Amino acid sequence: MWKGAAMHRLTSTAVKPGMFACALAVGSLLKGAAPLHADEGGIGLWLPGTFGSLAAVPQTPGWSLGTVYIHTSAGASGDVAAAREFTIGRFNRSVNLDLNLNLGARADMVAVAPTYVFATPVFGGQLAVSLMGVYGRPVGSLDGTLTATAGPLVLTRMGSIDDARTVFGDLYPQFTQRWNNGVHNFMVYGFGDIPVGAYDPSRLANVGLGHGGIDGGAGYTYFDAKTGYEFSVVSGLTYNFKNTHTDYQNGINWHVDWGFSKFLTKEFQVGGVGYFYQQLTADRGAPAFLGDNKSRIAGIGPQVGYVFPVAGMQGYLNLKGYWEFAAEHRASGWNAWLTFAISPAPPTETPSKAPMLRK
Numbered sequence: 001m002w003k004g005a006a007m008h009r010l011t012s013t014a015v016k017p018g019m020f021a022c023a024l025a026v027g028s029l030l031k032g033a034a035p036l037h038a039d040e041g042g043i044g045l046w047l048p049g050t051f052g053s054l055a056a057v058p059q060t061p062g063w064s065l066g067t068v069y070i071h072t073s074a075g076a077s078g079d080v081a082a083a084r085e086f087t088i089g090r091f092n093r094s095v096n097l098d099l100n101l102n103l104g105a106r107a108d109m110v111a112v113a114p115t116y117v118f119a120t121p122v123f124g125g126q127l128a129v130s131l132m133g134v135y136g137r138p139v140g141s142l143d144g145t146l147t148a149t150a151g152p153l154v155l156t157r158m159g160s161i162d163d164a165r166t167v168f169g170d171l172y173p174q175f176t177q178r179w180n181n182g183v184h185n186f187m188v189y190g191f192g193d194i195p196v197g198a199y200d201p202s203r204l205a206n207v208g209l210g211h212g213g214i215d216g217g218a219g220y221t222y223f224d225a226k227t228g229y230e231f232s233v234v235s236g237l238t239y240n241f242k243n244t245h246t247d248y249q250n251g252i253n254w255h256v257d258w259g260f261s262k263f264l265t266k267e268f269q270v271g272g273v274g275y276f277y278q279q280l281t282a283d284r285g286a287p288a289f290l291g292d293n294k295s296r297i298a299g300i301g302p303q304v305g306y307v308f309p310v311a312g313m314q315g316y317l318n319l320k321g322y323w324e325f326a327a328e329h330r331a332s333g334w335n336a337w338l339t340f341a342i343s344p345a346p347p348t349e350t351p352s353k354a355p356m357l358r359k
Helices: 023-031 079-089
Strands: 062-077 101-117 126-148 153-164 167-181 184-193 213-224 229-240 253-263 267-280 296-310 315-329 330-343
Touching: 101 167, 101 296, 184 229, 253 315, 267 315
Parallel strands: none
Antiparallel strands: 062 101, 062 330, 101 126, 126 153, 126 167, 167 184, 184 213, 213 229, 229 253, 253 267, 267 296, 296 315, 315 330
Protein backbone atom coordinates (compact mmCIF):
# COMPACT_ATOMS: atom_id res chain seq x y z
CA MET A 1 0.00 0.00 0.00
CA TRP A 2 1.22 3.53 -0.69
CA LYS A 3 1.84 5.74 2.28
CA GLY A 4 0.36 9.18 2.64
CA ALA A 5 3.48 10.31 4.42
CA ALA A 6 5.66 11.17 1.52
CA MET A 7 2.90 13.07 -0.11
CA HIS A 8 3.89 16.18 -0.29
CA ARG A 9 3.13 14.34 -3.36
CA LEU A 10 4.10 16.80 -5.83
CA THR A 11 2.15 15.31 -8.57
CA SER A 12 4.81 13.62 -10.49
CA THR A 13 6.91 15.80 -12.49
CA ALA A 14 5.92 13.47 -14.97
CA VAL A 15 4.76 15.20 -17.69
CA LYS A 16 4.70 12.16 -19.43
CA PRO A 17 1.91 10.12 -20.87
CA GLY A 18 2.80 8.77 -17.58
CA MET A 19 1.11 11.62 -17.55
CA PHE A 20 3.15 12.28 -15.15
CA ALA A 21 0.83 11.90 -12.56
CA CYS A 22 -1.24 14.65 -13.46
CA ALA A 23 1.39 16.15 -15.45
CA LEU A 24 2.38 12.80 -16.55
CA ALA A 25 -0.77 12.41 -18.24
CA VAL A 26 -0.04 15.40 -20.22
CA GLY A 27 3.34 14.49 -21.37
CA SER A 28 2.17 11.74 -23.47
CA LEU A 29 -0.03 13.98 -25.18
CA LEU A 30 2.60 15.27 -27.33
CA LYS A 31 3.78 12.11 -28.78
CA GLY A 32 3.86 12.84 -32.48
CA ALA A 33 3.22 16.46 -32.13
CA ALA A 34 5.66 17.68 -34.72
CA PRO A 35 7.62 16.53 -37.74
CA LEU A 36 10.81 16.71 -35.73
CA HIS A 37 11.23 13.21 -34.49
CA ALA A 38 12.18 10.10 -36.32
CA ASP A 39 10.54 7.19 -37.96
CA GLU A 40 8.39 7.76 -41.05
CA GLY A 41 8.70 11.32 -42.27
CA GLY A 42 10.20 12.30 -38.94
CA ILE A 43 7.08 11.38 -36.94
CA GLY A 44 7.12 8.79 -34.18
CA LEU A 45 4.63 7.75 -31.50
CA TRP A 46 6.92 8.14 -28.51
CA LEU A 47 8.02 11.64 -27.54
CA PRO A 48 11.28 11.49 -25.55
CA GLY A 49 11.04 13.43 -22.30
CA THR A 50 7.47 12.35 -21.59
CA PHE A 51 8.39 10.99 -18.16
CA GLY A 52 10.43 12.83 -15.58
CA SER A 53 11.00 13.25 -11.85
CA LEU A 54 8.63 11.58 -9.37
CA ALA A 55 7.17 9.47 -12.19
CA ALA A 56 6.51 6.41 -10.01
CA VAL A 57 5.33 8.22 -6.84
CA PRO A 58 1.63 7.51 -6.08
CA GLN A 59 -0.85 10.38 -6.37
CA THR A 60 -3.67 11.70 -4.25
CA PRO A 61 -6.91 9.89 -5.24
CA GLY A 62 -9.50 11.80 -7.26
CA TRP A 63 -9.63 13.90 -10.42
CA SER A 64 -6.67 15.95 -11.57
CA LEU A 65 -5.81 17.95 -14.69
CA GLY A 66 -2.44 18.34 -16.37
CA THR A 67 -1.56 20.84 -19.08
CA VAL A 68 1.75 20.95 -20.96
CA TYR A 69 3.09 23.53 -23.38
CA ILE A 70 5.95 22.32 -25.57
CA HIS A 71 8.18 24.23 -27.94
CA THR A 72 10.48 22.26 -30.21
CA SER A 73 13.04 23.40 -32.75
CA ALA A 74 15.03 20.93 -34.84
CA GLY A 75 16.69 20.41 -38.17
CA ALA A 76 18.35 17.76 -40.31
CA SER A 77 19.95 17.20 -43.67
CA GLY A 78 20.99 14.26 -45.80
CA ASP A 79 18.86 11.12 -45.65
CA VAL A 80 16.50 12.50 -42.98
CA ALA A 81 15.49 15.40 -45.24
CA ALA A 82 15.40 13.19 -48.32
CA ALA A 83 13.10 10.74 -46.52
CA ARG A 84 10.61 13.53 -45.83
CA GLU A 85 10.70 14.58 -49.47
CA PHE A 86 10.07 10.96 -50.42
CA THR A 87 6.95 10.87 -48.24
CA ILE A 88 5.31 14.08 -49.43
CA GLY A 89 6.43 13.58 -53.04
CA ARG A 90 5.02 10.04 -53.15
CA PHE A 91 7.97 8.73 -55.15
CA ASN A 92 8.14 5.06 -56.00
CA ARG A 93 10.30 3.13 -53.50
CA SER A 94 12.68 2.11 -56.30
CA VAL A 95 13.54 5.76 -56.96
CA ASN A 96 16.92 6.97 -55.68
CA LEU A 97 17.10 10.47 -54.18
CA ASP A 98 20.22 12.49 -53.61
CA LEU A 99 20.78 14.03 -50.17
CA ASN A 100 21.37 17.71 -50.94
CA LEU A 101 18.42 18.84 -48.81
CA ASN A 102 17.87 20.54 -45.47
CA LEU A 103 14.85 19.97 -43.23
CA GLY A 104 13.75 22.54 -40.66
CA ALA A 105 10.93 22.07 -38.16
CA ARG A 106 9.49 23.73 -35.10
CA ALA A 107 6.24 23.38 -33.20
CA ASP A 108 4.24 25.01 -30.43
CA MET A 109 1.88 22.49 -28.88
CA VAL A 110 -0.51 22.32 -25.92
CA ALA A 111 -1.60 19.01 -24.42
CA VAL A 112 -4.39 18.56 -21.88
CA ALA A 113 -4.94 15.37 -19.89
CA PRO A 114 -7.66 14.79 -17.29
CA THR A 115 -6.68 11.94 -14.95
CA TYR A 116 -8.59 9.89 -12.39
CA VAL A 117 -6.73 8.18 -9.54
CA PHE A 118 -8.66 5.38 -7.82
CA ALA A 119 -8.79 5.37 -4.02
CA THR A 120 -9.45 1.62 -3.80
CA PRO A 121 -6.20 -0.37 -4.12
CA VAL A 122 -5.76 -2.54 -7.22
CA PHE A 123 -3.27 -5.42 -6.96
CA GLY A 124 -1.94 -3.81 -3.81
CA GLY A 125 -1.16 -0.54 -5.55
CA GLN A 126 -2.72 2.56 -7.05
CA LEU A 127 -4.42 2.63 -10.45
CA ALA A 128 -4.84 5.81 -12.52
CA VAL A 129 -6.39 6.33 -15.97
CA SER A 130 -6.24 9.34 -18.26
CA LEU A 131 -7.02 10.58 -21.76
CA MET A 132 -4.90 13.21 -23.42
CA GLY A 133 -5.63 15.47 -26.34
CA VAL A 134 -3.28 17.84 -28.18
CA TYR A 135 -3.63 21.06 -30.17
CA GLY A 136 -0.93 23.14 -31.76
CA ARG A 137 0.92 24.63 -34.69
CA PRO A 138 3.76 22.70 -36.38
CA VAL A 139 5.87 24.42 -39.03
CA GLY A 140 8.12 22.62 -41.51
CA SER A 141 10.39 23.51 -44.41
CA LEU A 142 12.54 21.74 -47.00
CA ASP A 143 15.27 23.58 -48.87
CA GLY A 144 17.84 22.51 -51.44
CA THR A 145 18.09 20.44 -54.58
CA LEU A 146 16.40 17.08 -55.05
CA THR A 147 17.54 14.72 -57.76
CA ALA A 148 15.42 11.60 -58.24
CA THR A 149 16.70 8.81 -60.49
CA ALA A 150 14.70 5.84 -61.78
CA GLY A 151 16.54 3.95 -64.51
CA PRO A 152 17.21 6.36 -67.41
CA LEU A 153 14.84 9.01 -66.02
CA VAL A 154 16.22 11.87 -63.92
CA LEU A 155 14.10 14.51 -62.15
CA THR A 156 15.61 17.59 -60.53
CA ARG A 157 13.66 19.87 -58.20
CA MET A 158 15.14 23.06 -56.74
CA GLY A 159 13.83 25.59 -54.25
CA SER A 160 11.97 25.28 -50.99
CA ILE A 161 8.72 23.92 -49.56
CA ASP A 162 7.11 25.50 -46.50
CA ASP A 163 4.09 24.31 -44.58
CA ALA A 164 2.29 25.31 -41.37
CA ARG A 165 -1.07 24.53 -39.83
CA THR A 166 -2.89 24.91 -36.50
CA VAL A 167 -4.92 21.78 -35.79
CA PHE A 168 -5.92 19.08 -33.30
CA GLY A 169 -3.90 15.92 -32.88
CA ASP A 170 -4.67 12.34 -31.88
CA LEU A 171 -6.12 11.08 -28.59
CA TYR A 172 -3.94 9.14 -26.15
CA PRO A 173 -5.56 6.90 -23.50
CA GLN A 174 -3.23 5.75 -20.72
CA PHE A 175 -3.14 3.80 -17.47
CA THR A 176 -0.55 3.67 -14.68
CA GLN A 177 -0.22 1.31 -11.74
CA ARG A 178 2.00 2.46 -8.84
CA TRP A 179 3.29 0.90 -5.63
CA ASN A 180 5.09 2.50 -2.68
CA ASN A 181 7.43 0.94 -0.12
CA GLY A 182 9.07 3.62 1.99
CA VAL A 183 11.46 5.64 -0.21
CA HIS A 184 11.06 3.15 -3.08
CA ASN A 185 8.29 3.58 -5.66
CA PHE A 186 7.49 1.33 -8.62
CA MET A 187 5.28 1.78 -11.66
CA VAL A 188 4.04 0.05 -14.79
CA TYR A 189 2.20 1.93 -17.53
CA GLY A 190 0.58 1.49 -20.89
CA PHE A 191 -0.87 3.86 -23.46
CA GLY A 192 -2.13 3.91 -27.01
CA ASP A 193 -2.73 6.27 -29.91
CA ILE A 194 -6.20 6.75 -31.39
CA PRO A 195 -5.38 8.30 -34.82
CA VAL A 196 -8.16 10.88 -35.12
CA GLY A 197 -5.99 14.00 -35.47
CA ALA A 198 -5.23 16.07 -38.55
CA TYR A 199 -2.97 14.12 -40.89
CA ASP A 200 -2.09 14.46 -44.56
CA PRO A 201 0.85 12.41 -45.94
CA SER A 202 1.47 15.03 -48.62
CA ARG A 203 2.09 17.81 -46.07
CA LEU A 204 5.18 18.65 -44.03
CA ALA A 205 3.24 19.87 -40.98
CA ASN A 206 1.15 17.25 -39.22
CA VAL A 207 -0.07 16.86 -35.65
CA GLY A 208 -1.79 13.50 -36.12
CA LEU A 209 0.36 10.41 -36.76
CA GLY A 210 -1.78 8.79 -39.41
CA HIS A 211 -1.52 5.43 -37.66
CA GLY A 212 -2.14 3.80 -34.29
CA GLY A 213 0.36 2.40 -31.84
CA ILE A 214 0.89 1.09 -28.32
CA ASP A 215 3.58 1.68 -25.73
CA GLY A 216 4.26 0.07 -22.35
CA GLY A 217 6.96 -0.05 -19.74
CA ALA A 218 8.02 0.26 -16.12
CA GLY A 219 9.59 2.87 -13.87
CA TYR A 220 11.23 3.44 -10.50
CA THR A 221 11.50 6.48 -8.25
CA TYR A 222 13.68 6.88 -5.17
CA PHE A 223 12.19 9.69 -3.09
CA ASP A 224 13.24 10.60 0.46
CA ALA A 225 10.85 13.28 1.75
CA LYS A 226 13.16 13.93 4.71
CA THR A 227 16.23 14.84 2.67
CA GLY A 228 14.34 16.10 -0.42
CA TYR A 229 16.36 13.96 -2.85
CA GLU A 230 14.71 12.00 -5.64
CA PHE A 231 15.74 10.05 -8.74
CA SER A 232 13.44 8.55 -11.37
CA VAL A 233 13.93 6.35 -14.42
CA VAL A 234 11.28 4.98 -16.80
CA SER A 235 11.86 2.63 -19.73
CA GLY A 236 9.49 1.24 -22.33
CA LEU A 237 8.93 -0.19 -25.80
CA THR A 238 6.80 1.22 -28.62
CA TYR A 239 5.01 -0.79 -31.32
CA ASN A 240 3.64 1.15 -34.29
CA PHE A 241 0.83 -0.10 -36.52
CA LYS A 242 1.05 0.32 -40.29
CA ASN A 243 0.22 3.70 -41.79
CA THR A 244 -2.34 2.69 -44.41
CA HIS A 245 -2.05 6.11 -46.11
CA THR A 246 1.58 5.41 -47.07
CA ASP A 247 1.88 1.62 -46.65
CA TYR A 248 4.71 2.30 -44.17
CA GLN A 249 5.34 0.82 -40.72
CA ASN A 250 7.81 2.22 -38.20
CA GLY A 251 10.05 -0.20 -36.33
CA ILE A 252 9.94 -1.09 -32.62
CA ASN A 253 11.50 1.59 -30.40
CA TRP A 254 13.13 1.42 -26.97
CA HIS A 255 13.30 4.54 -24.80
CA VAL A 256 14.56 5.63 -21.39
CA ASP A 257 13.55 8.87 -19.60
CA TRP A 258 15.20 9.94 -16.35
CA GLY A 259 15.21 12.83 -13.91
CA PHE A 260 16.79 13.77 -10.61
CA SER A 261 16.08 16.66 -8.28
CA LYS A 262 16.50 18.14 -4.84
CA PHE A 263 13.69 19.88 -2.98
CA LEU A 264 15.43 22.89 -1.50
CA THR A 265 12.21 23.56 0.41
CA LYS A 266 8.92 21.64 0.54
CA GLU A 267 7.78 23.74 -2.40
CA PHE A 268 10.84 24.41 -4.60
CA GLN A 269 12.66 21.78 -6.66
CA VAL A 270 15.78 21.93 -8.90
CA GLY A 271 17.53 19.22 -10.87
CA GLY A 272 18.22 17.71 -14.27
CA VAL A 273 16.49 15.53 -16.87
CA GLY A 274 17.49 13.39 -19.82
CA TYR A 275 16.42 10.74 -22.30
CA PHE A 276 17.73 8.14 -24.71
CA TYR A 277 15.78 6.73 -27.67
CA GLN A 278 16.86 3.86 -29.91
CA GLN A 279 14.98 2.15 -32.72
CA LEU A 280 15.48 -1.62 -32.43
CA THR A 281 13.95 -2.97 -35.64
CA ALA A 282 13.96 -1.64 -39.19
CA ASP A 283 11.09 0.26 -40.77
CA ARG A 284 8.93 -1.56 -43.31
CA GLY A 285 8.14 0.20 -46.55
CA ALA A 286 11.14 2.56 -46.55
CA PRO A 287 12.82 3.36 -49.88
CA ALA A 288 16.01 1.43 -50.60
CA PHE A 289 18.33 4.42 -50.25
CA LEU A 290 17.36 4.76 -46.54
CA GLY A 291 18.48 1.26 -45.57
CA ASP A 292 16.86 0.04 -42.34
CA ASN A 293 16.29 3.69 -41.27
CA LYS A 294 16.85 2.98 -37.55
CA SER A 295 16.85 6.20 -35.57
CA ARG A 296 18.52 7.30 -32.33
CA ILE A 297 18.58 10.42 -30.18
CA ALA A 298 19.70 11.52 -26.71
CA GLY A 299 18.91 14.66 -24.74
CA ILE A 300 19.87 16.30 -21.46
CA GLY A 301 19.01 19.52 -19.64
CA PRO A 302 17.91 21.30 -16.42
CA GLN A 303 14.57 21.48 -14.60
CA VAL A 304 12.89 23.54 -11.88
CA GLY A 305 9.59 22.87 -10.13
CA TYR A 306 7.29 24.61 -7.66
CA VAL A 307 4.36 23.32 -5.57
CA PHE A 308 1.66 25.71 -4.33
CA PRO A 309 -1.96 25.69 -3.06
CA VAL A 310 -4.80 26.53 -5.47
CA ALA A 311 -8.33 26.99 -4.06
CA GLY A 312 -8.10 24.00 -1.77
CA MET A 313 -6.24 21.95 -4.41
CA GLN A 314 -2.53 21.47 -5.06
CA GLY A 315 -0.85 23.18 -8.01
CA TYR A 316 2.46 22.22 -9.59
CA LEU A 317 4.60 24.11 -12.12
CA ASN A 318 7.58 22.55 -13.85
CA LEU A 319 9.93 23.92 -16.50
CA LYS A 320 12.46 21.67 -18.18
CA GLY A 321 14.53 21.79 -21.34
CA TYR A 322 16.58 19.38 -23.44
CA TRP A 323 19.55 19.80 -25.76
CA GLU A 324 19.71 16.88 -28.19
CA PHE A 325 22.80 15.05 -29.39
CA ALA A 326 23.97 11.69 -30.84
CA ALA A 327 21.24 11.87 -33.49
CA GLU A 328 21.09 9.19 -36.16
CA HIS A 329 18.45 9.10 -38.92
CA ARG A 330 16.58 11.75 -36.97
CA ALA A 331 16.21 15.51 -36.77
CA SER A 332 17.74 17.07 -33.66
CA GLY A 333 17.76 20.41 -31.85
CA TRP A 334 16.26 21.52 -28.55
CA ASN A 335 12.90 21.50 -26.82
CA ALA A 336 11.34 23.09 -23.73
CA TRP A 337 8.38 21.90 -21.61
CA LEU A 338 6.22 24.01 -19.31
CA THR A 339 3.82 21.94 -17.22
CA PHE A 340 0.97 23.05 -14.98
CA ALA A 341 -0.89 20.38 -13.03
CA ILE A 342 -3.68 20.73 -10.49
CA SER A 343 -4.73 17.83 -8.27
CA PRO A 344 -6.38 17.12 -4.91
CA ALA A 345 -4.28 18.30 -1.97
CA PRO A 346 -2.67 15.41 -0.04
CA PRO A 347 -4.42 14.62 3.23
CA THR A 348 -2.98 16.22 6.33
CA GLU A 349 -1.83 13.71 8.87
CA THR A 350 -3.59 13.62 12.23
CA PRO A 351 -2.10 12.27 15.45
CA SER A 352 -3.01 8.64 16.10
CA LYS A 353 -3.66 9.45 19.78
CA ALA A 354 -5.07 12.50 21.50
CA PRO A 355 -2.37 14.47 23.38
CA MET A 356 -2.21 13.79 27.10
CA LEU A 357 -3.21 16.69 29.30
CA ARG A 358 -1.17 17.46 32.39
CA LYS A 359 -2.91 18.69 35.46
